[in-house]
Amino acid sequence: DGGITQSPKYLFRKEGQNVTLSCEQNLNHDAMYWYRQDPGQGLRLIYYSQIVNDFQKGDIAEGYSVSREKKESFPLTVTSAQKNPTAFYLCASSHRLAGGSEQYFGPGTRLTVT
Amino acid sequence: AQSVTQPDIHITVSEGASLELRCNYSYGATPYLFWYVQSPGQGLQLLLKYFSGDTLVQGIKGFEAEFKRSQSSFNLRKPSVHWSDAAEYFCAVGGPTSGTYKYIFGTGTRLKVLA
Numbered sequence: 001d002g003g004i005t006q007s008p009k010y011l012f013r014k015e016g017q018n019v020t021l022s023c024e025q026n027l028n029h030d031a032m033y034w035y036r037q038d039p040g041q042g043l044r045l046i047y048y049s050q051i052v053n054d055f056q057k058g059d060i061a062e063g064y065s066v067s068r069e070k071k072e073s074f075p076l077t078v079t080s081a082q083k084n085p086t087a088f089y090l091c092a093s094s095h096r097l098a099g100g101s102e103q104y105f106g107p108g109t110r111l112t113v114t
Numbered sequence: 115a116q117s118v119t120q121p122d123i124h125i126t127v128s129e130g131a132s133l134e135l136r137c138n139y140s141y142g143a144t145p146y147l148f149w150y151v152q153s154p155g156q157g158l159q160l161l162l163k164y165f166s167g168d169t170l171v172q173g174i175k176g177f178e179a180e181f182k183r184s185q186s187s188f189n190l191r192k193p194s195v196h197w198s199d200a201a202e203y204f205c206a207v208g209g210p211t212s213g214t215y216k217y218i219f220g221t222g223t224r225l226k227v228l229a
Contacts, residue, residue, distance in 0.1 A: 040123070042204065100163070103160075106157050108155070
């Protein structure tokens with residue numbers, strides 16, 4: 001079955017540690033995205049990528065980093081510089097970044113930092 | 115600036131009752147419009163989308179939405195709600211913005227269904 005996988009579903013880290021969230025898609029989509037979801041705030045865009053080896057900052061990129069070395073993979077690193085990292089993180093992909101392509105979402109990773 | 119407003123944070127309906135979730139957007143041109151549903155602790159699933167043409171669009175799970183350009187609205191409807199429809203619903207717009215392309219999501223409406 002085609003889709004997006006995110007792992008792990010739950011992640012716990014100590015403050016000051018970097019942590020990497022995995023996102024893999026087998027939909028052959030060019031564009032991939034990372035969102036952060038907090039209660040009552042909807043989805044906020046962290047980073048997006050239109051194509052391999054290219055990515056752009058979204059609205060809340062500070063304290064995060066990404067890479068896009070393969071078409072199917074778009075890992076997100078939450079660094080120790082992120083002031084409030086505890087949140088639900090959603091990865092998405094779309095056929096392309098244009099033309100109204102709908103986004104397909106993974107199941108999410110809930111990160112808790114203490 | 116582009117924006118999406120979902121004015122209702124919570125809505126409660128009885129099973130079998132009709133449902134309408136409101137969505138208003140602000141955008142310079144006709145955007146691409148989407149409705150997504152999210153069950154607790156899960157990702158988002160696309161219910162329906164509007165790009166052009168017929169302003170009444172049908173989606174999955176018996177949902178429909180109507181695009182009204184004059185009101186900048188894209189409200190989601192269902193004639194008879196089932197208990198399994200309890201979830202959070204997000205309206206989104208997509209379109210070119212400042213040389214790139216963005217999706218903007220509303221803050222969501224949480225639906226509770228009473229048995």
